Amino acid sequence: MPFLIGENMTGGYGGADILHGCTISVDKGEIAVIVGPNGAGKSTAMKAVFGMLPLREGRVTLDGQDITGLSPQARVAAGMGFVPQTSNVFTSMTVRENLEMGAYLRQDDFTDTMEQVFDLFPILREKAAQPAGELSGGQRQQVAVGRALMTKPSVLMLDEPTAGVSPIVMDELFDRILEVARTGIAILMVEQNAKQALNIADKGFVLVQGANRFTDTGAALLADPEVRRSFLGG
Known part of the structure; x- marks a missing residue:
């Protein structure tokens, strides 16, 4: 079982569900990236894993322990760091x-x-x-x-860490994120710069309308013609 997994997550903010059976996971020392079009539920999936969104179905486990019922504060104490x-x-x-x-x-x-x-x-x-x-x-x-x-986290979760920064600063941030992963911390990241993010990712999750469309290594997703055409601009 992966070190952190949000499994079969279905839920929303009170009205219609935004996530539909979505599964996201990452292991220690890995970088996992969530990409997809605007409105795909990327940040919602991240927030669900961190306990900021109640799940109607599914569960979240950390190091084999079911943490679905824990508050975000309790998840921080359990080893999760979140950067909005x-x-x-x-x-x-x-x-x-x-x-x-x-x-x-x-x-x-x-x-x-x-x-x-x-x-x-x-x-x-x-x-x-x-x-x-x-x-x-x-x-x-x-x-x-x-x-x-x-907080000395075992998992670091980053929601759009390069939003609004220049390409040079983005490359520098990605270099630092790679350094953090090398220390054994699991990194789960939502990123709008999909090509660059998949380039450093061990695994990637392409979400569409709150559901998994593609899941593979970063390299395999970058090489997939359908992924490139539909989500990476060709």
């Missing part, structure tokens, strides 16, 4: 304070973890005393990812 697409930093707080907020559940000394975050994102060390609201979009994303890493 927007409003993901405390703009009036400094970079260092943002990172410290990520360690709010920890009882131990988190100095080493903060040093690891600064090593991963050197610009954050430079700007540690600067309010996060003064940073560029790409730097804010680094703060948001760094704050999630402060």
